[in-house]
Amino acid sequence: MMEAHTDLQADDAGAMLRETADRLLADRLTPQARARSAAGEWPDELWAALDEVGLPAAILPEEAGGFGVPVADALSLLTVAGSHALQLPLADTMLAGLVLARAGIEVPAGPLAVAQGCEARLDPAGRATGHAWGVPWGRHARAVVVLADGPGGPVLVALPQAALTVEPGADIAGDPSDTVRFEAVAAPSAPAPPSAACLRAAGAATRALMIAGALGAVSTMTAGYARERRQFGRAIGQFQAVQQNLAVLAGQAASAAAAAGLAAEAVAAWGPGLLPAVAAAKVRTGEAAGQAAAIAHQVHGAIGFTQEHRLHHYTRRLWAWRDAFGREAEWAQVLGRHLIAAGPDGLWPAITAA
Amino acid sequence: MSQFTFPSPPPSPEAEVLRTEIRAFLATELKDRAPIDRAQSWNGLDPAFSRRLGEQGWLGLTWPKAYGGQERSALERYVLLEELLAAGAPVGAHWIAERQSGPSLLRFGTEAQKAAILPRIAAGECFFCIGMSEPDSGSDLASVRTKAVREGDGWRVNGTKLWTTNATHCHYMILFCRTAPLDREHRHAGTSQFVVDLSLPGITIRPIRNLVGEHHFNEVVFEDVLLPEDALLGREGEGWAQVTGELAYERSGPERFLSSFWLLVELVRALQPVADARTEIALGRLGAQLITLRRMSRSVAGLLQAGADPALEAAMVKDLGALVEQEIPEIARDLVAEGPPTPQSRTFAEVLAYTTLHAPSFSLRGGTREILRGIIARGLGLR
Numbered sequence: 001m002m003e004a005h006t007d008l009q010a011d012d013a014g015a016m017l018r019e020t021a022d023r024l025l026a027d028r029l030t031p032q033a034r035a036r037s038a039a040g041e042w043p044d045e046l047w048a049a050l051d052e053v054g055l056p057a058a059i060l061p062e063e064a065g066g067f068g069v070p071v072a073d074a075l076s077l078l079t080v081a082g083s084h085a086l087q088l089p090l091a092d093t094m095l096a097g098l099v100l101a102r103a104g105i106e107v108p109a110g111p112l113a114v115a116q117g118c119e120a121r122l123d124p125a126g127r128a129t130g131h132a133w134g135v136p137w138g139r140h141a142r143a144v145v146v147l148a149d150g151p152g153g154p155v156l157v158a159l160p161q162a163a164l165t166v167e168p169g170a171d172i173a174g175d176p177s178d179t180v181r182f183e184a185v186a187a188p189s190a191p192a193p194p195s196a197a198c199l200r201a202a203g204a205a206t207r208a209l210m211i212a213g214a215l216g217a218v219s220t221m222t223a224g225y226a227r228e229r230r231q232f233g234r235a236i237g238q239f240q241a242v243q244q245n246l247a248v249l250a251g252q253a254a255s256a257a258a259a260a261g262l263a264a265e266a267v268a269a270w271g272p273g274l275l276p277a278v279a280a281a282k283v284r285t286g287e288a289a290g291q292a293a294a295i296a297h298q299v300h301g302a303i304g305f306t307q308e309h310r311l312h313h314y315t316r317r318l319w320a321w322r323d324a325f326g327r328e329a330e331w332a333q334v335l336g337r338h339l340i341a342a343g344p345d346g347l348w349p350a351i352t353a354a
Numbered sequence: 355m356s357q358f359t360f361p362s363p364p365p366s367p368e369a370e371v372l373r374t375e376i377r378a379f380l381a382t383e384l385k386d387r388a389p390i391d392r393a394q395s396w397n398g399l400d401p402a403f404s405r406r407l408g409e410q411g412w413l414g415l416t417w418p419k420a421y422g423g424q425e426r427s428a429l430e431r432y433v434l435l436e437e438l439l440a441a442g443a444p445v446g447a448h449w450i451a452e453r454q455s456g457p458s459l460l461r462f463g464t465e466a467q468k469a470a471i472l473p474r475i476a477a478g479e480c481f482f483c484i485g486m487s488e489p490d491s492g493s494d495l496a497s498v499r500t501k502a503v504r505e506g507d508g509w510r511v512n513g514t515k516l517w518t519t520n521a522t523h524c525h526y527m528i529l530f531c532r533t534a535p536l537d538r539e540h541r542h543a544g545t546s547q548f549v550v551d552l553s554l555p556g557i558t559i560r561p562i563r564n565l566v567g568e569h570h571f572n573e574v575v576f577e578d579v580l581l582p583e584d585a586l587l588g589r590e591g592e593g594w595a596q597v598t599g600e601l602a603y604e605r606s607g608p609e610r611f612l613s614s615f616w617l618l619v620e621l622v623r624a625l626q627p628v629a630d631a632r633t634e635i636a637l638g639r640l641g642a643q644l645i646t647l648r649r650m651s652r653s654v655a656g657l658l659q660a661g662a663d664p665a666l667e668a669a670m671v672k673d674l675g676a677l678v679e680q681e682i683p684e685i686a687r688d689l690v691a692e693g694p695p696t697p698q699s700r701t702f703a704e705v706l707a708y709t710t711l712h713a714p715s716f717s718l719r720g721g722t723r724e725i726l727r728g729i730i731a732r733g734l735g736l737r
Contacts, residue, residue, distance in 0.1 A: 223734040237736040246734055247727035251670050254358040258653065259646045261362050276645075283642035329635055336629070336638030344623035348440040348615075352373070354645045 014073025018080050020053050025084040034313065037087050038174060042140050047088060047111065056093040056111075064101040071098065071268035078206055079260065082213025082321075085313040087175055089113060089137035091206040096145045096158075099199060102270070103156045103190035110142035114203055115180070116325055120148035120157065127184040128157050136324065138178030139166045147196050154192035156199075159185055173320035197334075198270075201278040203325035205263035208278070211285040211321050212260035214314050215253035215292050221311065222249060222296045229301075242299060249295040252288035259284035262354075276354040279335035286328040289318040358667055358733070363652035364659070366429040376437040379410065384441055392442020393616040393705045396609045397570060397712070399446035399523065401478070407438075407445075408478030413452050417460060421468055422476030428659035432652055436608040442616045447523060451475045453607065454600045455482035455528050459549070462588030462596055467549060471526070485529035485550065485574065486597070487517045493725045496541040496594065500531040500576060502548060509533075509548070509586070511556075511579040521559045521572035527552055529576075530597055533590055545593030548585045555579070566711050598665065604720055606654035606668035611647040611675030613716055614682035617709040618644075621686045624702045633689050640685060643678045647671065666733040673726040676717040683710045 028046050037043050050056060059074035060066025066074075074094065081090050089111045096112035113135050120130030132138075132146045143158045163185040171177040193199050223246050226237030236242050263281035266274045293315040297304050304311040322328070335354075342350035383406070384392070391398060407413050415431040417423025438445050456475045459468055474480035491497045500513025513531060521527065527550045534544030552559070556579035562571040588596045618640065625633060650671050657664040686706055692699075717723040731737055 219734075223736065227735060237731075237734075240728075243731035243734075243736050244724065244727045246736060247673070247730035250358060250730055250734055251674050254360055254667075254670055255646050255650065255674055258360045258649045259642070261360075262645065262649055265362070276641075279638065280642040280645040283639055284646045287639070287642075328639070332635040332638030332642065333631055334638065335641045336634035336636065339637050339641045340622055340625055340629050340634060342622075343626065344619045347619055347622050351641065351644055351648065352436075354641075 012073055013067075013069045014076050017055070017058055017069065017073065017077055021050075021055055021077050021080040022083070024049060024053060024055075025080065025086060029084050029086065031310075034087065043088065050088070050090060051110075056090060057097065057107075059094045059098050060101050060107060064097070064107050066097075066101075072264045075205070075209055075264040075267060078209035079213030079216070079257070082210035082215075082317075083217040085214055085217070085310075085317050086210075087173075087313075087317075089141065091210060092136045092141070095202055095206050096141075096143070098267075099145060099156060099193060099202060100158055102193065105156065105158050105188045105190050108143045108158065108160070111137060111140050112143050112145065113138050113141035114145045114199065116177075116200075116203065118146040118148070120146050120182070122148040122150040122155050122157060122189060123184070124151050125186075126189060127186050128159060128189070129183050129185070131179060131181040132159075133169075133179045134324070135178045135180050136171075137176045138164075138180050139168055139176055144180055147192055147199060148189070150189065152191075154196060155189045156192045157187050157189040159187050163187070171320040172323065173316035175317070175320060177324075198274055200325055201274050202267050204282040204331065205260075205267045205278045207321040207324045208256075208263045208281040208285040209260045211289050211318055212253075212256040214318055214321075215256045215285075215288060218292055218296045218311070218314050218318075219246075219250045219253040221314075222246060222299050225304075226299055236299070245295045245299065249292050249299075252292045252295075256285040256288035256292075259288075273353055276335055276338050276350070279331040279338070280354055282326060282331040283328050283335065286322040286331075289322050293318050358670060358730075360650050360653040360667060361656060363649060363656045364429065366427060366433075368427070369430045369433040372426075372430050373433045373437060376412075376434055377441075380437065380441045380443060384443060387442065387444075389442075389616060389620055389701050390704045390708060391444070393620075393708045394444070394446075395439060395442065395613045395616065396445050396449050398442070398444035399520065400444035401447045401481070401523070403444050404448040404478035404481075406478070407448070408476060411476075413448055413478055414456055414472065414476035417456065417472060417476065421460070422473035428655040429652065432608065432655040436612065436648070436651075439608050439612040440615055446520060447481050448475070448478055449609075450484055450519070451480060451482035451524075451526075454484070454603045455526070457603050458528060458547070458587065458596065458600055461599065462547070463549075464584065466584060467587070471549070480526070481520070481524040483518050483521045483524040483527045483552075483572075483574075485515045485518065485527040485531075487515065489514055489516050492517075493722055495530070495597070496545070497536075498531055498545070500529070502529075502531050502533050502546065502581065504533075505580070507583045509581040509583075511548070511550075511576045511581055513576050515574040515576075516571075517562075518559075518572045518574045519570050521552065521574050522561065522569075524552060526550060527574065528587060530593055533593070542594035544591055545597075546590050547587040547593045547596050548581055549587050550579075550581060550585060554581070564715075599663070601721070602654065602658060602663055602665045602668040604668070605672040605726075606651055606658075606664065608648070608651055610672045610720075611644060611651070611678050614679045614709045614713070615644075617682050617686055617705050620702045620705045621682075621689065624690050624699070636685050636689055640678065640682060643674075643681075647675055647678065650674070666730065669721070669726040669729045672720060673723060673730070676723060679716045680713045683713055 115132035116134030
């Protein structure tokens with residue numbers, strides 16, 4: 001069975017990229033590197049290593065400095081990032097690069113970010129004023145992408161790092177989630193993507209992919225622990241109560257992976273199906289993250305609740321990614337409204353179109 | 355192995371063309387079908403409708419043309435199934451024959467068996483039931499006691515099968531039974547499958563009414579039933595392997611998450627023209643589940659098309675699907691308060707009642723939730 005899967009997935013550049021990323025992160029994302037990063041230090045060497053093998057740029061078209069990997073394949077890198085609970089803005093840099101390249105704005109080198117929320121306006125001279133919040137790794141971003149109200153409608157703006165005042169913040173995992181302020185900053189801009197919702201959806205898709213990757217790792221890790229940990233004279237994984245929970249965990253991980261695949265393809269297609277597909281994916285991966293993290297902690301017991309154990313690198317990020325770019329309530333409402341508006345006769349066609 | 359992969363379903367433009375044809379066909383066929391009948395999903399039974407599907411060439415879509423099929427892909431068949439189910443078409447008469455009996459015959463049958471039976475299934479004229487469960491063998495299928503003993507040029511069968519859906523409407527049963535005494539060390543050995551003509555002497559079919567009073571289930575009693583030699587399906591003693599080979603077909607299809615779909619349609623109708631945020635969120639959550647399950651089920655169709663055996667993935671689709679099917683009536687009753695008895699609210703109430711009453715069976719039939727999770731746990735290397 002595994003052979004068949006491999007055949008079906010031996011697509012491509014995507015598989016090669018995933019392997020490269022997996023090896024690199026397995027080697028370089030050491031406990032020491034994690035600790036330095038958690039202490040607020042920017043892991044320059046690790047980022048440089050990612051950059052060197054071309055991961056942040058993989059999503060860009062060749063004319064923007066990428067190497068022509070299909071967008072859905074490039075996005076699948078984020079499942080690998082998730083499977084290592086990566087605490088670096090790879091997703092954000094890819095996302096910013098993708099939307100800037102699509103808007104025809106030159107993609108700056110280095111880590112980038114897309115703000116989760118902003119209030120900004122662009123004056124007729126092309127200078128941006130306002131503030132943006134929920135900027136992942138904002139303090140380290142060479143440019144922060146925001147949507148501003150321009151004279152002729154919404155515009156995408158790439159704010160350069162030097163022009164930003166950063167107020168540090170953190171998400172539930174402790175990773176940077178900053179507020180940035182800017183005053184009459186001259187910055188490259190272009191007409192926005194189809195809507196602010198599309199930009200937010202693309203962000204949500206990146207989190208769905210990372211959740212899916214993390215859940216795969218959590219499922220593997222938890223089943224492995226249950227096979228090794230012994231109580232009452234046998235491995236705890238021999239108890240049916242534990243087995244049933246691990247089956248649920250594996251099911252949630254698989255479901256999240258399927259949903260994330262849907263989101264990646266929708267971002268690649270960038271068409272009218274984007275919002276319903278990403279909404280479904282963000283809701284489903286978010287729900288799966290909640291259920292799976294709960295089971296993983298239950299099976300790991302007290303040791304999994306310690307800082308020493310690596311489980312929290314995953315579960316805290318699962319909760320953070322669940323929130324980022326819209327939690328379940330937000331996206332479920334988007335999808336629910338869409339389905340109710342389709343009406344009884346249009347419900348099924350709306351589901352098959354997603 | 356501790357991760358299950360659901361590869362991206364391969365694109366199938368042919369399937370989308372077929373979808374349009376099916377929607378047009380069903381719009382005409384089902385235009386007078388009442389909501390409460392549509393809510394029966396694949397319990398709905400209409401042999402004449404099955405024959406009309408056969409005339410369209412829509413039964414045995416993936417089978418070789420030599421046996422009445424169309425040699426189309428598993429992805430096209432997937433689209434056909436989901437469109438039928440989503441429209442509440444009465445597919446029950448042919449469902450088992452087309453889904454698993456036919457594919458089993460294709461895999462294990464003799465040339466004579468295939469030539470005699472498959473074209474009739476594809477025409478919607480020949481229906482099958484499943485002869486697995488027994489009074490003392492539910493989830494523990496290896497414990498079956500019905501036995502076939504060699505006698506002359508054939509077999510003599512004695513025993514009782516239970517929960518046999520639609521047996522009174524079927525022409526054949528694929529019988530799973532012992533052909534050698536139980537060996538406690540190798541419980542799965544010594545079992546075989548037979549294609550049993552249900553009109554043979556010695557077979558008695560007794561209806562069993564479900565909790566609503568409907569008759570779908572039956573008890574099928576075999577008393578000294580003489581089967582010809584050529585009733586054996588596949589190889590003697592290989593019954594267990596053959597039966598488990600059916601499971602990917604039995605457990606991964608869209609009927610494993612669309613059983614309550616018509617209630618969702620009536621719910622959306624009841625919520626028109628506007629809904630509040632709480633309602634939108636609840637609908638969105640269900641929609642996200644269905645959209646994801648569709649992708650997983652299509653992924654399994656892609657694996658089947660590629661010749662893989664995705665039995666584990668199928669168990670997962672069924673486990674997750676039944677949860678959603680059972681959640682739909684709970685959410686529906688949570689969102690719609692009892693209204694004045696307008697004709698519209700009466701329809702909603704009827705469909706809700708029907709689905710509520712049938713929901714317990716969704717995580718029993720075709721492998722209980724506990725059995726499915728046990729299979730998944732085995733896939734995780736835990737047993």
